[in-house]
Amino acid sequence: MATLRLGDIAPDFEQLSTEGPIRFHEWLGDQWGVLFSHPADFTPVCTTELGTTAKLKEDFARRNTKVIALSVDPVESHHRWVSDINDTQNTEVNFPIIADADR
Template sequence: MALQIGAVAPDFEAETTEGKIKFHDWIGNSWALLFSHPKDFTPVCTTELGALAKLKPEFDKRGVKLMGLSVDPVDRHSKWAEDIRETQGAAPNYPMIGDTDYNVSKLYDMLPASTSGDPLKRTPAENQTVRNI
């Protein structure tokens, strides 16, 4: 499912680093940037998440909410956030989805419908398609 400009993004419920959210309720009347990464602790993703944390005030001025996604669990995101702060000078200051059941990744066609199993046993290469905006 490729989203077209002007299309309504699919709604979902998910666990995040800031608690459980319902995507459309969380967005409210704002714009949102939902971005995803194939695996926590990958070098390029680490720099990107740090950069977005530094840019968040600019997104806030424009009424845009940021939310990240990885198939790794939320508690691992918290450990990754410490690493991002240490290496990039800023930690994620926006919610990160722990998509351990692959529901959101599948909803947005980032992973095949047949994907299953323990997300911690999946490699970045197996999750490479979980890289989207």
């Protein structure tokens, strides 16, 4: 099994997201990236984590860093979840959430 370490180049992939199809390396460009995953949409802890991350947009931007999330549910569910996150966390989700329904 391959191991990724800090500073390694992550493998490229293409997947659907809340912002349309994402080709990871193209989307990331020459910026740093934070890719974080969640077990499912609408879980309470994940909802607060994504809301808090959205509120840190300017901090990530100052550090030349883009954020992208991953959850095992389909894009349609992600869109409903984003609305829930925005409402319950008083923010606007400002990064894509990748769909991984087939895991």
